[in-house]
Amino acid sequence: MREYAVATGVEDPAYTADSAEIPSNELIAPPTFAACFTVGRTDLFDDPELGAHTNLVHGNQSYELHQPIRVGSTLVCSPQVTDIVDRGRMELLTLQIDCADEATGEPVVTSRGTMIFFNAPEEAD
Amino acid sequence: MPGFDEVAVGDALPAVEQRIEQADLVRYAGASGDFNPLHWEPEFAAKVSPTGGVIAHGMLNMGLVSRVVTAWAGGPERVRSLSASFRAPCPVGSTVTIGGEVVDKDDRARTAILQVWVTLPDGAKVINRRSSRAVVQLD
Incomplete structure (x- = not known):
């Protein structure tokens, strides 16, 4: 969380202070921190049947925060394909990922995002 | 942080x-786990990038918006939602301007609704304000 804050230019001393001064378990994640497990470290696209590849860009993204993401909590994230649009040269895949607190079952963050996959010309319909 | 009654539609966040x-981009890739070579490998970017070169992660730009909105709001726990529509590619080496403006208020929820954006010096919209919003809880 500290690394993510620094990488996105956050200057709040809560993230840059010595962890002895501000204990990690008192930190609240930056609002877009869920990118680390809803966009970045995701194996969602690994299923070969999905036909995903690395020639892609991000079309849009939203985060709805139901409660703060805190250090030490475990989130259970349930991904769902909510839309697929085939535009020939490109295909748009929209995912919703609902992340809930494992301990309480309460919703923490809802991620919605669209990835645009560019097909090679010979692969296009 | 501004109070709900002090905030007016049309108020602008300090542009950054x-x-x-x-x-x-390397730091963001490491922190977020998004290692798409489009953001660090010139040879790969030359083949697939809309600019022919390395471009920034959309989510890095959204993270910069998050930082600016959070600073205005007075803390991450005040940001109820954030959305971004990625439009123009952001070439490495670009100087971006991050901005926001209050476009609505919800009296019942005591929230401010902001349009947010990231632009390049030529005016190109990296994050397009018309379809990018933040909802901030105020006192």
Whole structure:
């Protein structure tokens, strides 16, 4: 969380202070921190049947925060394909990922995002 | 942080300018786990990038918006939602301007609704304000 804050230019001393001064378990994640497990470290696209590849860009993204993401909590994230649009040269895949607190079952963050996959010309319909 | 009654539709957040270097993209890749080579490998980017070169992660730009909105709001726990529509590619080495403006208020929820954006010096919209919003809880 500290690394993510620094990488996105956050200057709040809560993230840059010595962890002895501000204990990690008192930190609240930056609002877009869920990118680390809803966009970045995701194996969602690994299923070969999905036909995903690395020639892609991000079309849009939203985060709805139901409660703060805190250090030490475990989130259970349930991904769902909510839309697929085939535009020939490109295909748009929209995912919703609902992340809930494992301990309480309460919703923490809802991620919605669209990835645009560019097909090679010979692969296009 | 502004109070709900002090905030008016049309209020602008202080604009922030930032130059985005290759090192920033590497740092973001490491922190977020998004290692798409489009953001660090010139040879790969030459084949697939809309600019023919390395471009910034959309989510890095959204993270910069998150930082600016959070600073205005007075803390991450006040940000109820954030959305971004990625439009123009952001080439490495660009100086971006991050901005926001209050476009609505919800009296019942005591929230401010903001349009947010990231632009390049030529006016290109990296994050397009018309379809990018933040909802901030105020006192």
